[in-house]
Amino acid sequence: MMSINSFSTNIARFLGLPHVASRPQDIDHDKVIKAAYRRYTKLRPSLSETLFDGAFLEDAGRTHVVTYMTGQVDRHAAAIALSHSWMQTLPPMRAAARRRLAADSVLAADSFLMQVDAIRNLGIMAPIIPLPAELALEIDQEGAVVTVGVTGVLNARSYQAFLARIQALYAAGSRVLVLDVTKVTDLQLSGIYALHSVAHIFRGVPVTPQKDSPSQLRHMSEANLAAGRSERIVLTCANPALREALIKLEFDQIFTFA
Secondary structure (H helix, E strand, O other): OEEHHHHHHHHHHHHOOOOOOOOHHHOOHHHHHHHHHHHHHHHOHHHHOOOOOHHHHHOOOHHHHHHHHOOOOOHHHHHHHHHHHHHOOOOOOOHHHHHHHHHHHHHHHHHHHHHHHHHHHOOOOOOOOOOOOOEEEEEEEEOOEEEEEEEEEEOOOOHHHHHHHHHHHHHOOOOEEEEEEEEEEEEOHHHHHHHHHHHHHHOOOOOOOOOOOHHHHHHHHHHHHHHOOEEEEEEEOOOHHHHHHHHHOOHHHOEEEO
């Protein structure tokens, strides 16, 4: 068993990327652009030899990329704008050659923005939230199946750090989760919210920040119950009292109980 911190660090190191955080507003646009450009040059060398360069994307092209990343335009519109901006940096040339290059540059821009999407889907954000002293996590990874053992308290102080790591695992490619809560000593309201969020994450559903209202928790519970039990999210608990409480909260209708 290795700690989840070590696991996420190894993934980030392998990809040459920073860690994952839990909030979209923590995205570092410049880091995403640089990481996407590295992928772009590796995956599309024939295009990148003649089209775009890192300096352009960090300077004249940056505004168009950030506009796309912040959801202000779709990828097609962003690719055209990025291509047009690139063409303006080139010296004069014959009309026919310019038309061919313009068409190629739109393809190159679209290819680059696809890499931006890939990087964002990996959750390339700010450093991961530190675990508080009252919570410990252990991980055992086998391909796309990950087992996470939780020890300690799931409460208002710890649930965000817990969810940040669950999101990191999903972003890194884990698609089946076995969550062992046997050693959870205190499951508070925020912890219940966190378990519902785990179900959302491993169903590919975006998780919104917690609101201090029962209505938010009720909404998540209703959505998870409507989706039904998933074989891809397994909950294990050898603590009889906690297991009974989880069943009363209807988590056996959301997770596969083991």
